[in-house]
Amino acid sequence: MTQASRVRHVEPSVAAVADDAARRFVELVASTTAELHVAVSGGSVATKVLPAFVVEMARAGLDWTRVHVWFADERFVPTGHDDRNVVAVADALKGAAGFEQARLHATLASDSGETLDDAAVAYEAELRALVPPADGVPGGIPSLDLVLLGAGGDGHTASLFPGTPGLETAAALVESIRDSPKPPPERVTLTLPAIREAARVWAVVTGAEKAAAVRLASTEGVTAEESPLGAATGRLETLLLLDAGAAEALG
Numbered sequence: 001m002t003q004a005s006r007v008r009h010v011e012p013s014v015a016a017v018a019d020d021a022a023r024r025f026v027e028l029v030a031s032t033t034a035e036l037h038v039a040v041s042g043g044s045v046a047t048k049v050l051p052a053f054v055v056e057m058a059r060a061g062l063d064w065t066r067v068h069v070w071f072a073d074e075r076f077v078p079t080g081h082d083d084r085n086v087v088a089v090a091d092a093l094k095g096a097a098g099f100e101q102a103r104l105h106a107t108l109a110s111d112s113g114e115t116l117d118d119a120a121v122a123y124e125a126e127l128r129a130l131v132p133p134a135d136g137v138p139g140g141i142p143s144l145d146l147v148l149l150g151a152g153g154d155g156h157t158a159s160l161f162p163g164t165p166g167l168e169t170a171a172a173l174v175e176s177i178r179d180s181p182k183p184p185p186e187r188v189t190l191t192l193p194a195i196r197e198a199a200r201v202w203a204v205v206t207g208a209e210k211a212a213a214v215r216l217a218s219t220e221g222v223t224a225e226e227s228p229l230g231a232a233t234g235r236l237e238t239l240l241l242l243d244a245g246a247a248e249a250l251g
Contacts, residue, residue, distance in 0.1 A: 003233040010247045022056035039070040042085030050092035063098030073159035073189035079109040116176045124174040144198040155213040159189035160228035167224040201234035208245035215249040
């Protein structure tokens with residue numbers, strides 16, 4: 001599978017990065033009449049970037065009726081817990097014109113009565129049922145239109161952490177994580193093969209504390225085990241959207 005080369009864009013501030021990503025999202029929505037399947041992370045993606053999307057979509061006169069929102073990863077904690085990414089994402093989308101809760105595809109929570117493994121299996125089944133493959137052949141690997149990622153200072157993205165063997169060869173599209181180095185330990189995450197099947201992968205990374213991770217991700221020949229962020233690429237487009245702090249270690 002051919003992957004798109006990573007392209008870096010640097011803006012002076014976090015707000016400018018969010019606005020840049022929002023303009024790109026509006027262009028994507030306006031470019032098609034089809035339904036769009038977008039996977040998002042939590043953190044600043046939910047609290048900074050998605051609100052900018054909502055503002056820019058309204059400014060452009062576009063609604064969210066064709067947009068499905070999925071999760072690149074989620075914490076396996078009780079419904080409504082602040083650690084759940086869906087809480088911040090749902091809050092960000094409250095003002096999104098035409099967005100329906102039925103298009104917000106959350107994972108099962110820890111109080112659902114299902115196990116962590118059940119949550120991963122159920123989420124993969126939902127992805128396969130609703131997201132079409134790139135080649136249109138029934139039964140193929142679902143191809144999200146966009147995966148919108150953040151990153152940690154250690155180079156993790158989604159809940160894929162450095163030092164984890166076999167990231168590129170995972171058989172499943174969604175996996176359960178029991179020992180996340182960052183709390184809470186139990187999570188559900190898209191695997192690297194699922195992310196790399198997406199048409200577009202945009203990683204929004206801000207802050208000087210992440211500059212070393214950005215530099216490593218941009219290094220030729222870096223492995224997925226060394227830098228999950230560096231291995232997270234899309235088929236058609238791979239963007240690294242940075243503020244000045246995150247870009248400061250780049251040549």
